[in-house]
Amino acid sequence: MEVKVSLNDFKFRYEVYQLFNVYYSMREIKFVGAEDADYMVYIDEKTLRFEYNNYYVEESLGEDIKNSLRRFLFLCLRNVTHDIYPWGILIGIRPSKIALKLLEEGNTEDEVIEIFKEKYLAHEDKARLCIDVAKAEKKIVNKDKNTIAIYIGMAFCPTKCLYCSFTSNPIGVYKKMVTPYIEALIKEIKGMSSYVKERKLNIESVYFGGGTPTSVSDEEFNIIMKEIYNCFIKDDNIKEFTVECGRPDTLTRNKLQTMKEYGVDRISINPQTMNDKTLNLIGRTHSSADIKEKFKMARELGFDDINMDIIIGLPGETHEDVIHTKNELIKLKPDSITVHGLALKRGSRMYEEFILKKGIQITSQDEIIKMYEESRNLAENLGISPYYMYRQKNMVGNMENLGYAKEGKECIYNIQMIEEKQTVIALGAAAVSKVIFLEEDRLERFPNLKDLHEYVSRIDEMIEKKKALLDTLYT
Numbered sequence: 001m002e003v004k005v006s007l008n009d010f011k012f013r014y015e016v017y018q019l020f021n022v023y024y025s026m027r028e029i030k031f032v033g034a035e036d037a038d039y040m041v042y043i044d045e046k047t048l049r050f051e052y053n054n055y056y057v058e059e060s061l062g063e064d065i066k067n068s069l070r071r072f073l074f075l076c077l078r079n080v081t082h083d084i085y086p087w088g089i090l091i092g093i094r095p096s097k098i099a100l101k102l103l104e105e106g107n108t109e110d111e112v113i114e115i116f117k118e119k120y121l122a123h124e125d126k127a128r129l130c131i132d133v134a135k136a137e138k139k140i141v142n143k144d145k146n147t148i149a150i151y152i153g154m155a156f157c158p159t160k161c162l163y164c165s166f167t168s169n170p171i172g173v174y175k176k177m178v179t180p181y182i183e184a185l186i187k188e189i190k191g192m193s194s195y196v197k198e199r200k201l202n203i204e205s206v207y208f209g210g211g212t213p214t215s216v217s218d219e220e221f222n223i224i225m226k227e228i229y230n231c232f233i234k235d236d237n238i239k240e241f242t243v244e245c246g247r248p249d250t251l252t253r254n255k256l257q258t259m260k261e262y263g264v265d266r267i268s269i270n271p272q273t274m275n276d277k278t279l280n281l282i283g284r285t286h287s288s289a290d291i292k293e294k295f296k297m298a299r300e301l302g303f304d305d306i307n308m309d310i311i312i313g314l315p316g317e318t319h320e321d322v323i324h325t326k327n328e329l330i331k332l333k334p335d336s337i338t339v340h341g342l343a344l345k346r347g348s349r350m351y352e353e354f355i356l357k358k359g360i361q362i363t364s365q366d367e368i369i370k371m372y373e374e375s376r377n378l379a380e381n382l383g384i385s386p387y388y389m390y391r392q393k394n395m396v397g398n399m400e401n402l403g404y405a406k407e408g409k410e411c412i413y414n415i416q417m418i419e420e421k422q423t424v425i426a427l428g429a430a431a432v433s434k435v436i437f438l439e440e441d442r443l444e445r446f447p448n449l450k451d452l453h454e455y456v457s458r459i460d461e462m463i464e465k466k467k468a469l470l471d472t473l474y475t
Contacts, residue, residue, distance in 0.1 A: 088121030153428030
């Protein structure tokens with residue numbers, strides 16, 4: 001269903017679209033002529049005007065034109081829809097940066113909270129969350145250009161989850177590409193390892209994600225892990241080595257033992273939900289019992305830093321379902337959790353097949369807020385605190401993704417990745433390297449090719465181009 005907006009000055013199209021997208025995130029927002037419009041937005045040098053049916057508001061334009069417009073539209077749409085969005089007009093993906101900047105400028109925490117409430121119309125709990133995250137990140141965020149992170153991406157998954165829009169190829173379909181991919185990935189690992197050693201760079205963290213790293217066979221997993229260990233772990237005094245074991249149906253005792261052998265100190269076993277009916281709907285070929293079994297196996301083998309991800313707003317889930325997930329995770333006692341709000345991306349099967357074709361209803365805003373409250377209750381029960389956060393477009397409820405961890409077990413890679421203050425050398429199909437120029441406060445990206453055949457056939461080219469970009473910083 002379309003939302004038709006008449007706007008007299010297209011110079012402000014972006015700001016107007018952003019605010020309408022907060023309230024109508026899963027509907028197409030179209031700018032049309034006044035005769036076809038549902039909403040009228042008028043802006044001139046002195047006045048803001050909003051019309052919808054019998055609702056009419058006019059207000060003087062403030063000195064900060066764009067901020068004045070955002071506040072005006074947010075309040076008008078709140079009055080029309082009666083929906084509550086706790087982040088107010090904050091659209092950016094890293095709101096904690098605002099809190100950190102305000103604190104560094106000498107504002108007290110109470111003053112920061114008032115600025116969030118008055119300037120951005122954000123709720124007090126979101127302002128306090130930003131302050132807590134900013135203080136946690138400040139202790140870890142990178143300040144040395146020669147200290148880097150390594151990301152390695154596995155391009156395969158056992159199946160593609162309903163909500164996923166990442167580059168993850170179902171391994172059953174792409175079976176013939178597994179060996180060529182691993183060979184190309186190892187070539188890239190060795191090539192970039194030589195570069196890191198030549199430039200005498202310090203590796204702080206290594207993160208093996210995907211896709212699903214454990215989707216390959218035990219033998220193939222061992223081959224890759226051995227190369228990662230020899231190239232990046234063995235001779236480097238790194239602080240953290242994480243492996244995503246996101247799908248418990250791919251996790252075996254042999255793989256866990258391989259991780260132990262090669263120095264992995266942090267793993268992630270991601271249920272997303274502990275409700276079997278939802279797991280089946282979203283394309284996860286495992287049960288909640290499998291999650292518990294693999295979690296306990298990892299504990300028995302000595303893993304004392306285990307993260308678990310959950311997703312708020314999955315299709316068909318209610319407040320009661322999230323309470324069930326919360327209670328099951330309290331029993332397991334993970335060392336950290338990451339709470340994701342469902343992001344309905346147009347490239348996902350969920351959006352294409354279920355939202356558009358089958359008309360699955362998006363979880364109501366009131367229900368989303370209750371579900372997030374349960375995730376906070378979960379964190380309190382586990383004795384863990386927020387340490388990193390980011391926001392995405394088209395998240396149900398316009399909320400946030402939030403990482404909680406025990407003190408001393410915050411994921412270093414997550415913080416550096418979100419803060420974008422540390423160079424990340426990324427390996428694997430679709431992996432994006434980020435070269436950070438700290439003194440200039442800027443970054444440059446180098447994305448590897450997404451297509452598996454292209455990645456394999458052009459691996460030498462990507463290695464050399466990546467080195468050339470890194471040389472603009474490390475010469």
